[in-house]
Amino acid sequence: MKILWFLLEKEFRQIFRDPGILRVIFIMPVMQLILLPNAADYEIKNIHITVVDNDHSSYSRQLISKITASGYFKLEHYSTNYPGALEDVEKDRADLVLEIPPKFEKQLVKEDESTVFMSVNAINGVKANIGGAYLQSIVEDFNREVRLKWVQFPRFNPQPVIQVTSANWFNPLMSYKQFMVPGILVILVTMVGSFLATLNIVKEKELGTIEQINVTPIRKYHFILGKLIPFWVLGLLIFTIGLLIARVVYGIVPAGHLFVIYVFAAVYLLAILGLGLLISTFTATQQQAMLISFFLMMVFILLSGLYTSIDSMPAWAKMITRFNPVTYFIEVMRMVVLKGSGLRDISGQIFTVLLFAVFLNGWAVLSYRKRA
Amino acid sequence: MKSVTAQDLVKTYGTKKDVVTALNNVSFEVEQGELFGIIGPDGAGKTSLFRILTTLLLADSGRATVDNLDVVKDLKAIRKRVGYMPGRFSLYQDLTVAENLEFFATIFETSIQENYDLIKDIYQQIEPFKDRRAGKLSGGMKQKLALSCALIHRPGVLFLDEPTTGVDAVSRKEFWDMLKTLKRQGITILVSTPYMDEASLCDRVALIQTGNILSIDSPAGIVDNFKPTLLAVRANQMYPLLLDLQRYEGARDAYAFGEYHHLVLKSGFNEAGVRSYLDRSAHEGVEIKPSRPVIEDCFIALMKQPTGAAADNHQPSA
Numbered sequence: 001m002k003i004l005w006f007l008l009e010k011e012f013r014q015i016f017r018d019p020g021i022l023r024v025i026f027i028m029p030v031m032q033l034i035l036l037p038n039a040a041d042y043e044i045k046n047i048h049i050t051v052v053d054n055d056h057s058s059y060s061r062q063l064i065s066k067i068t069a070s071g072y073f074k075l076e077h078y079s080t081n082y083p084g085a086l087e088d089v090e091k092d093r094a095d096l097v098l099e100i101p102p103k104f105e106k107q108l109v110k111e112d113e114s115t116v117f118m119s120v121n122a123i124n125g126v127k128a129n130i131g132g133a134y135l136q137s138i139v140e141d142f143n144r145e146v147r148l149k150w151v152q153f154p155r156f157n158p159q160p161v162i163q164v165t166s167a168n169w170f171n172p173l174m175s176y177k178q179f180m181v182p183g184i185l186v187i188l189v190t191m192v193g194s195f196l197a198t199l200n201i202v203k204e205k206e207l208g209t210i211e212q213i214n215v216t217p218i219r220k221y222h223f224i225l226g227k228l229i230p231f232w233v234l235g236l237l238i239f240t241i242g243l244l245i246a247r248v249v250y251g252i253v254p255a256g257h258l259f260v261i262y263v264f265a266a267v268y269l270l271a272i273l274g275l276g277l278l279i280s281t282f283t284a285t286q287q288q289a290m291l292i293s294f295f296l297m298m299v300f301i302l303l304s305g306l307y308t309s310i311d312s313m314p315a316w317a318k319m320i321t322r323f324n325p326v327t328y329f330i331e332v333m334r335m336v337v338l339k340g341s342g343l344r345d346i347s348g349q350i351f352t353v354l355l356f357a358v359f360l361n362g363w364a365v366l367s368y369r370k371r372a
Numbered sequence: 373m374k375s376v377t378a379q380d381l382v383k384t385y386g387t388k389k390d391v392v393t394a395l396n397n398v399s400f401e402v403e404q405g406e407l408f409g410i411i412g413p414d415g416a417g418k419t420s421l422f423r424i425l426t427t428l429l430l431a432d433s434g435r436a437t438v439d440n441l442d443v444v445k446d447l448k449a450i451r452k453r454v455g456y457m458p459g460r461f462s463l464y465q466d467l468t469v470a471e472n473l474e475f476f477a478t479i480f481e482t483s484i485q486e487n488y489d490l491i492k493d494i495y496q497q498i499e500p501f502k503d504r505r506a507g508k509l510s511g512g513m514k515q516k517l518a519l520s521c522a523l524i525h526r527p528g529v530l531f532l533d534e535p536t537t538g539v540d541a542v543s544r545k546e547f548w549d550m551l552k553t554l555k556r557q558g559i560t561i562l563v564s565t566p567y568m569d570e571a572s573l574c575d576r577v578a579l580i581q582t583g584n585i586l587s588i589d590s591p592a593g594i595v596d597n598f599k600p601t602l603l604a605v606r607a608n609q610m611y612p613l614l615l616d617l618q619r620y621e622g623a624r625d626a627y628a629f630g631e632y633h634h635l636v637l638k639s640g641f642n643e644a645g646v647r648s649y650l651d652r653s654a655h656e657g658v659e660i661k662p663s664r665p666v667i668e669d670c671f672i673a674l675m676k677q678p679t680g681a682a683a684d685n686h687q688p689s690a
Contacts, residue, residue: 006478014466208462212521215426215456217448218479 003218007226011200015230025196029188029238033245037180047131048076050085050094057105063116063142067098072134089121096120096131108146170255170338177250182333183306185242190300190326193235193269195293197276201227202289205280224365228273235269236262255340263343264332264350271325271353274360281367300326325356374440375529375560376402376425381434383420383583394420395431396583402562402576407555409574410564411667417583418564419459422533425562426456439528452480455527459534461514465507469498469517472506473524480525490557491520494550512543519550523559530554532563536570548573568668579671586674591667598670600624603643604632604663607655616653620646627672634669 015021049067053060068075076094079085088094099117101107107114118135122128171178204210213223243261246252254261275296283289302308303317304326310318321327328349335341343350383395394417402408410418423429425436427447436443441450463472473495477484488495498516501509506517515535522530532551536544548570551561563574571577572591579586579594587594607613614633617626622641627634635646643660650658 003479003481006475010464010467010471010475013471014464017466207465208458208460209464211428211458212456212462212476213479214428215451215454216476216479217451217481 004222004225007222008229011226011230015234021196025192025234025238026241029192029242030245032188033181033184033242034249036184037177037250040180043176044127044130044134045072047073047096047127047134048088048094049073049096049098049131049135050077050079050088051075052079052082052085052097052099054080054102055100055104059105059108059146060100063100063139066142067135067138070134070138072131086119089119092121092123094121095124095127096135098135109150112150178252178338179334180306181246181250181252182337183304183330185239185246186326186329186333187301187304187306188242189235189239189265189269190272190329191297192238193231193272194276194279194296195290196234197227197231197273198280198283198289198293199286200231201277201280202283202286206285220365220368224277224368228270228277228361231273231276232266232269235272236265239265252337254337256336256342260341260343260346261333261336264329264336264346264353267350267353267357268325268329271357271360274357274362274364275325277364278360278367281364300324303327304330306330325353328353373404374401374437375404375406376408376436376438376562378421378425378436379434381421381424381436382432383417383424383429384432393583395424397434398580398583398585399434400578400585400588402560405555405558405560407551407561407563407573407575409571409577410562410580411566411568411571411577411671412564412580413566415582416580418580419533421580422456422531422562422564426454426531427451428456452525453528455522455525455530457518457522457530457532457535459537461506461518463506463514463518463521466505468503468505469509470502472517473520476521477524482525484524487524487526490526490554491523493553494523495520511539512546515539515543515547516550519547523554527559529560529562532561534564534566536565536567544570568666568671571667577667579667579674581671581675586677587670594667594670595665598665598673600639600673601637601642602663602665602669603635603637603646604629604661605635605646605650606632606657606659607650608657609655612653613650613655613658616650616655620649622646622649625672625676629668632663634663636669636673 015025051064051067053064064075067073073096077085077088079088082097082099085094085097085099089097097117097119099119101115101117104114104116116139118132118139120128120132168174201210204213239262243254243258276293279289279292279296283292299320303310303313303321303324305321306326310321310327313321332341332346332349335346377400379399381395381398382393385392385394396417398417398421410421412418420429424431425438425443427443427450430444438450439453441453443450464475467475473484477487494516498509498513498520501513506514509517519532519535522532536547539547551563551573555561565571571579571594574591576588576590577594578588587597589597605613605617610628610633614626614628617623617633617635620626620635622638622645623635624638625634625636637646643662647658647660650660
């Protein structure tokens with residue numbers, strides 16, 4: 001016990017003596033948590049549109065002002081011919097081109113029908129998709145207004161119509177940040193937990209200090225606990241700071257109990273630290289460890305359901321997400337923070353992550369050798 | 373009592389295609405309280421040997437004991453009793469001098485006070501800097517700290533892997549003085565070094581080359597075993613002289629040695645023969661004198677023998 005205590009003391013001393021590490025641990029996550037959710041936003045705004053108005057009528061002007069008034073579009077250029085507009089697309093100045101044909105208004109009034117042409121720059125798939133859909137719905141809306149003006153609707157619809165109204169549960173305003181901030185916090189805790197522990201042990205290998213430790217009668221579990229506990233504590237500390245930022249900056253108050261979140265975070269950190277430990281037993285230099293961690297982190301982030309929904313992934317990718325501890329934490333965070341789930345609701349996730357922790361730590365301990 | 377024994381230790385590195393033999397049937401014994409030197413150039417296998425004896429590395433075959441404990445079976449007991457100072461400075465650079473010492477005292481479940489008498493002479497020299505971080509110490513001070521840390525648990529056997537490599541001449545001398553003091557405390561010390569001149573400071577030395585022990589003897593014994601005539605030769609133009617000496621029919625070996633060349637003669641040749649041989653060439657300022665062999669001469673001679681012969685001729689005499 002005394003030895004373990006002393007090991008912990010030494011570890012914390014070293015951590016707090018390294019200003020670089022302290023910056024990484026405290027300032028970086030705070031900055032990221034404040035900046036990232038504001039910048040990395042799903043909502044597509046500032047779609048550049050070029051309009052080719054061949055009609056110059058009051059209707060065409062109304063349509064255009066309706067588009068620009070929506071707030072999503074920026075009128076990039078008001079072109080007189082289609083080839084000119086296409087050039088904007090080619091030069092990547094415009095994401096969309098809307099062509100209003102000559103006699104647009106006349107046809108609409110006389111023949112009750114007119115067409116507009118929309119061409120989409122599909123290089124940025126997401127923007128093209130969503131921009132196209134926005135524009136379409138604006139045009140439809142415009143169409144309805146025109147019809148209201150010209151056609152007297154009967155009191156009852158001639159055809160049966162289903163009207164849809166919806167309510168958003170758990171996140172009534174569909175606030176993107178409510179959804180993202182807990183996820184980003186999970187990634188930050190994961191990075192600090194696994195990277196720092198890995199690098200710390202590999203650094204001892206690089207400097208040769210592990211050699212000097214190995215020749216002492218120190219027990220394997222003392223050494224490993226001496227490495228795990230400090231980063232477990234730091235991980236929880238960062239997690240707490242992150243939750244505070246979520247509350248102060250984004251006003252996110254978990255709907256569920258904080259205790260539930262912490263129980264999960266504690267188990268989760270064990271699993272992540274086990275992973276870090278495992279990486280460190282298989283690498284000899286900090287560079288190797290960095291590269292492996294970096295690679296794993298990519299997989300973790302992209303296959304965790306942080307940015308893209310797991311349900312829409314192909315079956316094999318879904319399988320991979322089941323082996324990704326980050327997935328479970330993000331799930332749990334969203335469940336507890338948004339829905340207010342309790343311990344019983346997340347017991348499945350806790351159990352799975354506990355399995356991860358046992359497996360990864362067990363493997364790491366078995367492959368950590370004090371002799372070559 | 374034997375403090376350290378090694379029996380037919382073999383260690384190879386690498387896979388099938390590219391095998392490097394670090395240790396090839398290495399056997400030796402070290403007496404209790406002896407200062408035993410393992411002398412050999414870089415890559416001779418010194419560090420591998422030390423790592424096996426300190427239980428950090430497993431030998432491919434062969435047996436070794438430290439304090440009558442087997443290095444494979446009783447590794448836990450051995451780790452309590454040996455002090456190891458690796459060739460590279462391996463203490464925590466971001467902890468202070470005092471913290472490092474306290475750290476190693478604690479993990480050996482002892483305290484600085486308990487064994488302070490043992491390290492006092494060494495530690496007092498760095499005590500003024502005890503609040504300085506180990507990484508900021510000079511080379512000589514780092515080495516003293518490392519020695520203090522290796523001694524803090526009063527080990528029975530001390531392994532020092534190239535402790536004087538990269539240390540200035542004054543510190544080297546100081547360091548050997550410290551070792552002599554420790555020896556008086558009854559600690560068995562194994563020290564490896566690439567410097568031949570340090571061999572004479574040991575009680576006994578093992579000369580090691582590419583994993584083979586060439587000779588084990590006291591420094592004086594090794595020198596006595598050097599039978600051929602050794603001449604020191606110099607001239608104004610040293611390099612042509614060396615080439616001529618190497619071409620001489622009576623030369624067993626000729627090599628540069630400080631400001632002289634050393635010439636080892638085959639039996640049946642003498643100084644006068646060399647003089648008349650050199651007179652025939654156009655060397656100016658030729659000076660020839662008999663020379664007492666030093667360890668380095670013995671090492672070079674042993675190195676050039678076929679390895680089998682070396683092992684046969686130089687069985688441990690102690």
